[in-house]
Amino acid sequence: MHTDEAVHAVKFGMLLENNFYRYDSSEYHGPTLYYFTLIPAWLESAKKITDISETTLRIVPVFFGILLIVLLFVLVDGLSWQIVIAAGLLTAVSPAMVFYSRYFVQEMLLVFFTFAAIVSGYRYIKSKHIGWAITTGVFLGLLHATKETCIIAFGSMSIALFLTFLIQDKFTGPTQKSFRKINFWHIVALIAAAFAVSALFYSSFFTNPAGIVDSYLAYGNYLNKAAHNDWHIHPWYYYLKMLIFSKYLSGPVWSESLIVLLAAVGILAAVFKKGITGVDFQLLRFLSFYTIIMIIIYSAIPYKTPWSMLGFLHGLILLAAVGAVVIINVKSSRFIRIFLAVFLVIGGIHLIMQSYLSNYKYYADSSNPYVYAHTSEDVFSIVKRVEDIAKVHPDGKNMYIEVVCPDSDYWPLPWYLRSFPNTGWWSEANMEVPAAPVIIASPGVEPDIIKKLYDLPPPGEKNLYVPLFDSYTELRPTIELRGYVTKELWDKYLQNKDLSSKDLN
Amino acid sequence: MLIKNFSKSLLLFSIFAFVLSSAGISQFISNANAQDQQQDQKLIPINIKLPIPMFIGTPQNFRVPNLEKPLGKPRPPFLAPAETKNVALGKPVSSTDDEPIIGEIELITDDDREAEDGCFVELGPFLQHVTIDLKSRHDIYAIVMWHYHKQARVYIDVIVQVSDDPNFIKDVTTLFNNDDDNSAGLGVGKDLHYVETSEGKLIDAKGVQARYVRLYSNGNTNNDLNHYIEVEVYGVPIK
Numbered sequence: 243m244h245t246d247e248a249v250h251a252v253k254f255g256m257l258l259e260n261n262f263y264r265y266d267s268s269e270y271h272g273p274t275l276y277y278f279t280l281i282p283a284w285l286e287s288a289k290k291i292t293d294i295s296e297t298t299l300r301i302v303p304v305f306f307g308i309l310l311i312v313l314l315f316v317l318v319d320g321l322s323w324q325i326v327i328a329a330g331l332l333t334a335v336s337p338a339m340v341f342y343s344r345y346f347v348q349e350m351l352l353v354f355f356t357f358a359a360i361v362s363g364y365r366y367i368k369s370k371h372i373g374w375a376i377t378t379g380v381f382l383g384l385l386h387a388t389k390e391t392c393i394i395a396f397g398s399m400s401i402a403l404f405l406t407f408l409i410q411d412k413f414t415g416p417t418q419k420s421f422r423k424i425n426f427w428h429i430v431a432l433i434a435a436a437f438a439v440s441a442l443f444y445s446s447f448f449t450n451p452a453g454i455v456d457s458y459l460a461y462g463n464y465l466n467k468a469a470h471n472d473w474h475i476h477p478w479y480y481y482l483k484m485l486i487f488s489k490y491l492s493g494p495v496w497s498e499s500l501i502v503l504l505a506a507v508g509i510l511a512a513v514f515k516k517g518i519t520g521v522d523f524q525l526l527r528f529l530s531f532y533t534i535i536m537i538i539i540y541s542a543i544p545y546k547t548p549w550s551m552l553g554f555l556h557g558l559i560l561l562a563a564v565g566a567v568v569i570i571n572v573k574s575s576r577f578i579r580i581f582l583a584v585f586l587v588i589g590g591i592h593l594i595m596q597s598y599l600s601n602y603k604y605y606a607d608s609s610n611p612y613v614y615a616h617t618s619e620d621v622f623s624i625v626k627r628v629e630d631i632a633k634v635h636p637d638g639k640n641m642y643i644e645v646v647c648p649d650s651d652y653w654p655l656p657w658y659l660r661s662f663p664n665t666g667w668w669s670e671a672n673m674e675v676p677a678a679p680v681i682i683a684s685p686g687v688e689p690d691i692i693k694k695l696y697d698l699p700p701p702g703e704k705n706l707y708v709p710l711f712d713s714y715t716e717l718r719p720t721i722e723l724r725g726y727v728t729k730e731l732w733d734k735y736l737q738n739k740d741l742s743s744k745d746l747n
Numbered sequence: 748m749l750i751k752n753f754s755k756s757l758l759l760f761s762i763f764a765f766v767l768s769s770a771g772i773s774q775f776i777s778n779a780n781a782q783d784q785q786q787d788q789k790l791i792p793i794n795i796k797l798p799i800p801m802f803i804g805t806p807q808n809f810r811v812p813n814l815e816k817p818l819g820k821p822r823p824p825f826l827a828p829a830e831t832k833n834v835a836l837g838k839p840v841s842s843t844d845d846e847p848i849i850g851e852i853e854l855i856t857d858d859d860r861e862a863e864d865g866c867f868v869e870l871g872p873f874l875q876h877v878t879i880d881l882k883s884r885h886d887i888y889a890i891v892m893w894h895y896h897k898q899a900r901v902y903i904d905v906i907v908q909v910s911d912d913p914n915f916i917k918d919v920t921t922l923f924n925n926d927d928d929n930s931a932g933l934g935v936g937k938d939l940h941y942v943e944t945s946e947g948k949l950i951d952a953k954g955v956q957a958r959y960v961r962l963y964s965n966g967n968t969n970n971d972l973n974h975y976i977e978v979e980v981y982g983v984p985i986k
Contacts, residue, residue: 249802269804473807490810547805608810615808642797649803656800666797675797689829696828696888696954702920704954706889707826720809726826729951737939 243296244616245718247346248654251299254279255291255660263446265453267460271348271389273443273453278302278351292661296346303350307333307343310354310556316361319368320522321560322567329563336498336559337596338485341612342549344601348389349549353556355385356395360532364525372428379432383439386457390464394539395553402531406524409513476546481537484548484611485555493609494599498555500589505533505558507565517568526564533557548614608719617654618716624682624723625658627710631680631727632662634734640664644678646671646687651721655682673698680710681726688724708732824949827888827981833858834887835879835960835980842877844870848972852877860947860977862897869895872971874904874931876963879978884911887952887982890922892962895974896943902973903940904931904965907950909957920957923950931963947977956985 243251254276257263263276279302288294311333314326321329333339343350359381366374385392444453488496511517512526536554540546569582604610606619628643635641643665645652650669659665666675671683671690677699683691696704710725710732717723727735840852850868855877859866870877887909894902904926910919924936941948960980964973 245803245806252800253802270802474805614810615806645800650801651803651806652800653803653806664797667800668798669801688826692826692828695826696886699954701886701956702953704888706949706951706953708824708949709826718806718809721806729825729949733939 243654243657244345244347245653247299248617248657250275250346251294251654251657252291252660254283254299255294258283258288258294259290264450265444265446265456267456268463272387272457273446274351274355274384274388275302275346275348277443279346299346300344303343303345303347306350306354307339310350310357313354313357313361317364317525320364320525321563322518322520324567324570325518325521325560325563328566329560331590332501332559332562332566332593333556335590335593335597336501336555337496337593337600338498338548338552338555338612339559340597341600341605341610342552345549347549349552352385352388352392352395353552355381355388356392356399356553357556359385360399360529366428366432367424370425370428372425372431375428375432376435379435380439382432383436384443386436386440387443390460391550391553393461394536398532398535398539401535402528405531406528409527410524471545474547475544478541480546481541481548481551481554485551485558488611490609490611493604493607494596496596496600496611498593498596500586500593501555501558501562504562504565504569507568508561508563509534509565511564511568512561518564518571521564526561529557529560533561548612615718618718618721620715620723621654621658621717624655624711624715624725627725628659628662628680628682630739631710631731631735634738635679635731637664641680642666642678644668644675644681644683646681646683646691647723648684648686651684652682652717655717677705679705679728679731681707682710683724683726685722685724691726705730824891824946825889825981828983830983831888831981832983833979834881834885834982834984835978838882839880840877841880842870843875844973847871855879855975855978858977860893860945862893862895862945862976867895867974867976870973870975872966872973874963874965875973876961877975877978878913878915878962879960879980880913881958881960881980884956884958884985885980885982886985887955887957887960887980889981890950890952890960891947891977891979891981892950893945893947893976893978894943894964894967895976896945896947898969900943900967900969901940902943902964902967904936904963905938905940905948906931906933906936906963908933908961908963909952909955909959910961911958913959915959915961920955922952922955926965931965933963947979952980952982 249270253263253270257276258280263273265273279299282298282301283294286293286298288298311330314321314329314333318326359378362374362378362381365371366378382396385395440457441454442448444457445451446453482502484496485502486497486499507517508526509530512523512530515523533554536557540550540554566586569586570579572579572582600610600612604613606616607613629639632639632641639662641662641664643659643662645655645659645665646668648669650667652667656665656667666672666678671687671694673694677691677695681691695707699705706729707726708729710727711723715723715725835856836858838856840855842852848869848871850865852868854866854868856879890907892907894900894905905923906921906926907923908915908919908921910917912918921934923938924934925938925940926933926936929935960978962975962978966972967974
């Protein structure tokens, strides 16, 4: 699990066990991820964090990723069957979409609620039914309750709507005519629904009214973060470069340039109303403006993390589907049509291969551009060693463990060691508490730990500690973790290991 | 008069006996309470409120594909303060066997852990011991010892003790004892027997303070003789 996933997992654990959630306007985003995860947890009859697994958590973004494809069918009349199927296929094979749809973070929910708001809004414009207005409001409320970057989606949708009207010289399109007949009270209902849903979640279902106010004050915190966080500052072309071409040393070529290329074709078709029939060009123009504005805003913000691009990537995928249909239907010679078809197939196969590689081979490898500050696979050997030591400790999994890492940089260990309730988490060596029989720490605090182990206890009561891990062990690339265990416990572990191997023989 | 005096005496005696008994009973009760309290003190667990993990944001990314993990030096066999060193190196050694069969007793602290000929000392059969004089009191954190390890052998009745008394009569601390039948007469040992390897046997000395280190053995699984290749005592001098 990524650090972010583990933080969300432990916060979800507090909700599951104690029915406690309080929105933190400084970090960790909105509450929908946690409350929706209650559903799979309840289905598994889970009551504690130790009852759930990575699957319980990650099934939530997977579910919303699948729904994102299903939702396309609600737009068939506006996009056409060909575009809907092409968009579904491209969403299903886009490496970034597949990779992050199994990350326990807010991103996939954000993309779904954004698209659902767009779809509901379009359905309302077509039908004028108050039900769709309320549905639009519900999804806008859920969007607001998911992540603070919803403000970018709100702004992009609003500007895109304005521009869609602006480029239409005559108010003759079906969409403009529809807009003239909107009922004022339907808009009131939409806004009320949005506020109600957002307030429901941010108030933790009416147990924390202050959360509602905090959800609006949060934008100040996040604007500050966007400008001043040094760790995640990247140039304006960061996202586009990642999508178009990435290759690190001997790793594979990563590229979703097929989607970018086809999206460009789709945008041209939308703006000039050429190359395709049976679609609502206003919808396509709206999607074009919306996507371009999102790309500009996200590229302009210095603070960047790879998963943040999913919003505009989804827009690019929808437009790429338009572009793909334009290409398939191009009126040209048979040779050119076959060539284009083969080009699309090969491009699609390349996307499928990348999806496979990013999820089954390079899922924690830095040569995968979507792997960003991801946990090293050493975390599994860390946990295995601690579990093996616990087997020979008289207290078992209740044994006392000390974890000491400056700036609390021990994540995702709190998730992986969740079945060890007597684990203490420190940013520096605490001289006031006795030393644990098992200590996991950053190398930088080793001198303080030595001081604690050797200066504090009286002579004859200083336990000897030996290395817990067999070799250099990392939490993330270049972030070493060291482990120490009392020799007495280590001898028991070795003896137990010998007995086990003899039993196997 | 006699009866009156006798009754008075009896009364006095009864009062006296009652007072004594009361004192005895109350003493017994208070002793019992103290014992209970002591036992309760042993049974009361240490009440530590362990801190929960602090939540953090997305960590910094280091994109280093195909990064080889640093090899560097192997991790040391145990954790110890930086100034810890083998304080037995070159120190004088004495033994129950004044004329070893093979080698010299000084080989035990010559920093040579090899099992080749000329690197070990062979002492006589049955229970023997060697004593290392560290020349001053030290904080001792670990002791590592090598018996003959060119073949797989188990040495019997291995006992390691430290003391400030060169005769090991008083203030003796036993750090290791696998003499499970007390044949050496130094107490029943709970530690396990082990097969000799080139890594040596690491013993936790618990930071005990002492000047002398004594090591016993009583033959091995191959023969009745006793062998030492090297003994290292890791600690720091007490200032």
